[in-house]
Amino acid sequence: MFDPTAPSSILALAELKQPIVMGLLRALALFRTRNQADAKDLLANSIVRVFDPADMPWKPEVRPFIRHMRFVMRRVWYRELRKKSTENEVYDGSFAQEKTASDDASTHDEVARKRALVTWRLLGDRVLARLGSDLDAIRLYALAKERDLDPAEEAAVLSLTVSQIAAARKRLRYHGEIVLREWTDSEARRMRSLRDEATKNEGETP
Numbered sequence: 001m002f003d004p005t006a007p008s009s010i011l012a013l014a015e016l017k018q019p020i021v022m023g024l025l026r027a028l029a030l031f032r033t034r035n036q037a038d039a040k041d042l043l044a045n046s047i048v049r050v051f052d053p054a055d056m057p058w059k060p061e062v063r064p065f066i067r068h069m070r071f072v073m074r075r076v077w078y079r080e081l082r083k084k085s086t087e088n089e090v091y092d093g094s095f096a097q098e099k100t101a102s103d104d105a106s107t108h109d110e111v112a113r114k115r116a117l118v119t120w121r122l123l124g125d126r127v128l129a130r131l132g133s134d135l136d137a138i139r140l141y142a143l144a145k146e147r148d149l150d151p152a153e154e155a156a157v158l159s160l161t162v163s164q165i166a167a168a169r170k171r172l173r174y175h176g177e178i179v180l181r182e183w184t185d186s187e188a189r190r191m192r193s194l195r196d197e198a199t200k201n202e203g204e205t206p
Contacts, residue, residue, distance in 0.1 A: 002048055008057035012050050015058075015065040025069055032077050042080070046072045060195055064188040126183075130175040136160060136168040144172075 003009055015021050029039035029046075049056045049072055056075070058068050124145060131137050139158050143149070151169070155162045 001054065002052050004051050006051070006053040006057070008053055008059065009051040011060060012047075012058045012065065016047070021066065024066060025073075028066075028070055029073060032073060038080075042073055042077055046076050049076065060191050064184060064191055066184060066187060126179045127172065127175050130179065131171075134168070134171060136164060137171045140165065140168045141172060 004013065016025075025043055026039065029043040030036065033039045033042055046069060050058055050069065056072050058065055062068070063071070124141065128138065128141060131141065136158075140154060143154060143157060149157065151162050151165045154160075155165045158165070160168075
């Protein structure tokens, strides 16, 4: 049952009050759903499940908060997709035609592009600092921060070839993944420090 006063919920709420955490969760939800309305519902439904001690509460000793929320959102979204698939079942009892291999490859590329875009926008200053004098990547970063364009559109705006855009995007994705991993690791260290401090204080309580 939804219980915002449960110990696990109080810990989760403290994390949610951090602007960068909520910003990252919104971006992760949008990355998964690719729709603003669905992303809002996904995040809200996921928080409800985390605030239920009997459902999917956050256990800091198991995983960092962001990683846990990503896991919960994946589960919630999978269930929602299953529900939509059932609702869209065709009359003969079979499901709608599955995507072809080329469709799957295209979807994978788009997901990777969206993930990189989320990273650049949320942790952009750190990504930018890593780019040094890579002017093509810096210009692409600045454009991607403001507008969500496809590679051909980016090439036209920046007067580059699509191949140059792809190469710059690969470099951005490389640095973005490092920055995101460093940030996630620092969050894990911060949570371990908080747990250690709490344990220490409990031990000192008469």
